Amino acid sequence: MSGYSEERRYTRDVETAVFQYVAAFLFLWLLTGFWQLQVKEPEIYEERAARNRVRALPVLAPRGKLLDRDGRVLVDNWPAFKVMLSRDELNMDSLPLIAEGLNIPYERLWERLEEIRDEVGPEYRQIILKESLTPPEVAFLDAHRAELPELELLRSPRRLYPRDGRGAHVVGYVGEISESELEEDEFALYESGAEIGKAGIEREYNDALTGTDGSKLVLVDSRSRRVRDLDLVEAKPGRSVRLTLDLDVQSVAELAMDGRRGGLVALDPRSGEVLAMVSTPRFDPNRFVGGISGSDWTALTEDPDYPLLNRSIQAQRAPGSIFKPIVAWAALDAGVIDRSFKVHCGGGASFFGRFFRCHRAGGHGWVDLEQALMHSCDVFFYTLGKELGIDRLAEYSEKAGLGARTGIDLPHEEEGLVPSSKWKVRLYRDRWWPGETISVAIGQGALTVTPIQAAYSMGGLAMGGVWHQPHLLPYDEMRELRPGFEPPEPKRSHVDPRDLEMIVRGLWDVVNAGGTGARAMIPGEQVCGKTGSAQRVSRAYAQNSDDPRLLDDAWFVGFAPCEQPEIVVAALYENGEHGSLAAPIVRDVIKAYFDKKRRLDWTRRQQEGERPRPEPQRGPEKPSLAAVEEAAR
Amino acid sequence: MSDERSWRDIDWTLLGTAFLIATLGVLEIYSATRNTPWDNAHIRQILWIGIGVGLLWVCSKIDYHWLVEQSPVFYSISVGALFVVFLFGTTVNGAKRWLDVPIVPNLQVSEFVKVVIVLLVARYFAGMSRERATISAIAKISATVGIAVVLVKMQPDLSTSLSYVAILGMGVFLAGLRWKWVAVALGIILLTAPLAWRSMKPYQKDRVTAFLDPEKDPRGKGYQSLQSKIAVGAGGVWGKGFERGTQTQLRFLPEAHTDFIFASYAEETGFMGVVFALILYFILLMKIVNNAQTAPDAAGMHVCMGVAALLFFHVFVNIGMVVNKMPVTGIPLPLMSYGGSNLLSTSMLLGLVNNVRLRRFTN
Numbered sequence: 001m002s003g004y005s006e007e008r009r010y011t012r013d014v015e016t017a018v019f020q021y022v023a024a025f026l027f028l029w030l031l032t033g034f035w036q037l038q039v040k041e042p043e044i045y046e047e048r049a050a051r052n053r054v055r056a057l058p059v060l061a062p063r064g065k066l067l068d069r070d071g072r073v074l075v076d077n078w079p080a081f082k083v084m085l086s087r088d089e090l091n092m093d094s095l096p097l098i099a100e101g102l103n104i105p106y107e108r109l110w111e112r113l114e115e116i117r118d119e120v121g122p123e124y125r126q127i128i129l130k131e132s133l134t135p136p137e138v139a140f141l142d143a144h145r146a147e148l149p150e151l152e153l154l155r156s157p158r159r160l161y162p163r164d165g166r167g168a169h170v171v172g173y174v175g176e177i178s179e180s181e182l183e184e185d186e187f188a189l190y191e192s193g194a195e196i197g198k199a200g201i202e203r204e205y206n207d208a209l210t211g212t213d214g215s216k217l218v219l220v221d222s223r224s225r226r227v228r229d230l231d232l233v234e235a236k237p238g239r240s241v242r243l244t245l246d247l248d249v250q251s252v253a254e255l256a257m258d259g260r261r262g263g264l265v266a267l268d269p270r271s272g273e274v275l276a277m278v279s280t281p282r283f284d285p286n287r288f289v290g291g292i293s294g295s296d297w298t299a300l301t302e303d304p305d306y307p308l309l310n311r312s313i314q315a316q317r318a319p320g321s322i323f324k325p326i327v328a329w330a331a332l333d334a335g336v337i338d339r340s341f342k343v344h345c346g347g348g349a350s351f352f353g354r355f356f357r358c359h360r361a362g363g364h365g366w367v368d369l370e371q372a373l374m375h376s377c378d379v380f381f382y383t384l385g386k387e388l389g390i391d392r393l394a395e396y397s398e399k400a401g402l403g404a405r406t407g408i409d410l411p412h413e414e415e416g417l418v419p420s421s422k423w424k425v426r427l428y429r430d431r432w433w434p435g436e437t438i439s440v441a442i443g444q445g446a447l448t449v450t451p452i453q454a455a456y457s458m459g460g461l462a463m464g465g466v467w468h469q470p471h472l473l474p475y476d477e478m479r480e481l482r483p484g485f486e487p488p489e490p491k492r493s494h495v496d497p498r499d500l501e502m503i504v505r506g507l508w509d510v511v512n513a514g515g516t517g518a519r520a521m522i523p524g525e526q527v528c529g530k531t532g533s534a535q536r537v538s539r540a541y542a543q544n545s546d547d548p549r550l551l552d553d554a555w556f557v558g559f560a561p562c563e564q565p566e567i568v569v570a571a572l573y574e575n576g577e578h579g580s581l582a583a584p585i586v587r588d589v590i591k592a593y594f595d596k597k598r599r600l601d602w603t604r605r606q607q608e609g610e611r612p613r614p615e616p617q618r619g620p621e622k623p624s625l626a627a628v629e630e631a632a633r
Numbered sequence: 634m635s636d637e638r639s640w641r642d643i644d645w646t647l648l649g650t651a652f653l654i655a656t657l658g659v660l661e662i663y664s665a666t667r668n669t670p671w672d673n674a675h676i677r678q679i680l681w682i683g684i685g686v687g688l689l690w691v692c693s694k695i696d697y698h699w700l701v702e703q704s705p706v707f708y709s710i711s712v713g714a715l716f717v718v719f720l721f722g723t724t725v726n727g728a729k730r731w732l733d734v735p736i737v738p739n740l741q742v743s744e745f746v747k748v749v750i751v752l753l754v755a756r757y758f759a760g761m762s763r764e765r766a767t768i769s770a771i772a773k774i775s776a777t778v779g780i781a782v783v784l785v786k787m788q789p790d791l792s793t794s795l796s797y798v799a800i801l802g803m804g805v806f807l808a809g810l811r812w813k814w815v816a817v818a819l820g821i822i823l824l825t826a827p828l829a830w831r832s833m834k835p836y837q838k839d840r841v842t843a844f845l846d847p848e849k850d851p852r853g854k855g856y857q858s859l860q861s862k863i864a865v866g867a868g869g870v871w872g873k874g875f876e877r878g879t880q881t882q883l884r885f886l887p888e889a890h891t892d893f894i895f896a897s898y899a900e901e902t903g904f905m906g907v908v909f910a911l912i913l914y915f916i917l918l919m920k921i922v923n924n925a926q927t928a929p930d931a932a933g934m935h936v937c938m939g940v941a942a943l944l945f946f947h948v949f950v951n952i953g954m955v956v957n958k959m960p961v962t963g964i965p966l967p968l969m970s971y972g973g974s975n976l977l978s979t980s981m982l983l984g985l986v987n988n989v990r991l992r993r994f995t996n
Contacts (some may be wrong), residue, residue: 012807033956037866038904045866223884
């Protein structure tokens, strides 16, 4: 062996001992690392490990359906997919792939992420990246599940509204909760990104319609592949809500309003149930689902026809002659005239030094109240207005439900306006000039009503002074929804039956005796009604302008049958020129109501084994008002 | 010298400890590879252990003096082999480390070069006088070993090349280190560090930055550090239980049966298991050092300390990486990580130590 083994003992005791100590020290140093992680704060890492492997996926609850009074579906849901993004897992390198696969422009995706970054909130909370995925997008996500663990495909039921916008204003629409709504008490429990009802019934009964989302805990591996489900809390679907609307009546009302701008309300005056409610022009509520695009929103808000306006409760227009029955009631009830009161109409009359014209230049001759209603004689009602004075007129108008919200269960109802001397002082710091009353007496001047007020006031009057609050949710449904709910008491005012019969007789004449509303006549049904043609601007101004928006508004309010009416319909046909043109709209709706009723009666009788009898074909027939006529003579 | 070798002279503590560690390794490999494409890895590991025991026996049997004497020849062959790897090696994950030779596929040559370098360094320093080594002497051996270091570094495999430096460093340390030189060397390192940083490859820089702040980019380069930390922490004091570590089983932990096997082990056995394993490794090291202290000559002492330095480097860097005290680097944990080359080279190194032990009373 060579020289290096010659030495007996070649030791480096110091150096090897140094190594031992250094090794021992460094091992202890490593151990402190494990101590820190495993003994001092294992919870942190246990929690992070749990977050790694357990993914909580929301199981989205579908919103409740909206049904008509017979349980037919008005608004449903359709199964859609949306994609959620886990921000804490986002790999920036995947962005171009995500952008391409989901058809999101890269810049927009980037901007969205920048926005989100500024939001507070835990990073692991998932955000919605895109909703209503198309089938190719769903396929893309399926195929790239392993590469894009930050994305999660979610089943999310979406709202489906009728495409043509039928009923759009009543049911409203849903959309993502806004910043300002988040701060309202009503939405205290909602988080940003939640879908809420934004308008109409969707908004009014949002709580009931909104379900409770469930959740699914899924064990995933590092490639986000599901290993197994750990826990499932089923989603509780929102409650389906049945409305008072009658799809048959509603459909006919929608058709009748097609091509016209305006609003229509059909009520059951015995209960206040809304049978149909239409506003035209319509909009497509589907565009709001999942966020409306900027261009769509601009198009809707800048449309001169204001399609988002629910005209049936928000259009405040001068009622014109449909106001006359209330004036008639006021004058009779206040005792300023009796039932035999007559006025001579010579095509106009002077009041307070100003000449007021009747709509018929040649005049109506001597007219009583019944004839005055039938022919809508202005001079007669000028006279009543003069006798009543503005404040009594206002008092009765308010009793009949004008100038205040009816309280229908829809958001953003308008009040209309009933002018009075107090109102004028408050607003203009000026006294009421008696001459102004004359215009108000024929439904012009500062007086405005909404279609629902028109139906409500006429219905209550025809019911003999009982005004039931209009509502879209049946009271039995309401009791289930809100335990302890008590239907509001109807408002009552004194209406002398004899006064009422005289007014009703006049309104019957309007339709059935060759009056202004003859187009509302339905053979076999006792339809009463009143036309209204309300000036938008002064007659002279309108004649010199060719703006179609300055044409008179056409109104018609009809009800049937004459006594204890089952249905009252008010139609506002904006710029329809003459009330007689609104009459057929109301006729169609009332006819639809009775057609259905007769069909059901017939079916029921058949089922009960009765021999079906053909309906007797009755012509227009004056109701038997013998007692009243006797009293009047 | 006598050829009588008693069974009693075998270092049973050393080999028993090593075997125990290897057993823990097999169990953890089994647990970490269940339901994965490598689910027969533990069987192969057992096979490697069998071969390793054979190699260990061979390396104990042949007199280490002869091995040390022939080390320049082995080293020449090693450098040649590293050249062959450099030219014809198989590339995996961007690194050319493996040689696809018929009988032993995927042979990682650089692992076996360690054994040679231990012998070479031992020969060089044991051949010197008792005087402290001169700078020129140190420069000479550094230059020689440097060839292998550079070749391995170019594969690129920084950690293995650094393990050679660890062997060399231990040799220099034992040969007699002048603290003045250490100070000078440290000064040079501090001065050149910024230059080194600039010349580092982007992935190396990423690893260092990821080491400094693993949370910064959790899906990117710091992913391994972070997942390892989570796995270790989630183990808690008592561990999740065998086959029950979620980080490991659901494969959030990368390289759970190779480089990060200690993280899987820590998750499933907890702090208690960690203490147990670290004690085993410490016993292993101390037994090796003990053998160095009882070595019959300078060569034996140098061989043992070279092995101790190498194994300590591996254990410290690997476990340090698992517990986020060292940057992530592809370095196996001796005796536990799955992989034939490392297991076989470790067996050979332990064989050498045993070799020295068997001959401690000779001469």
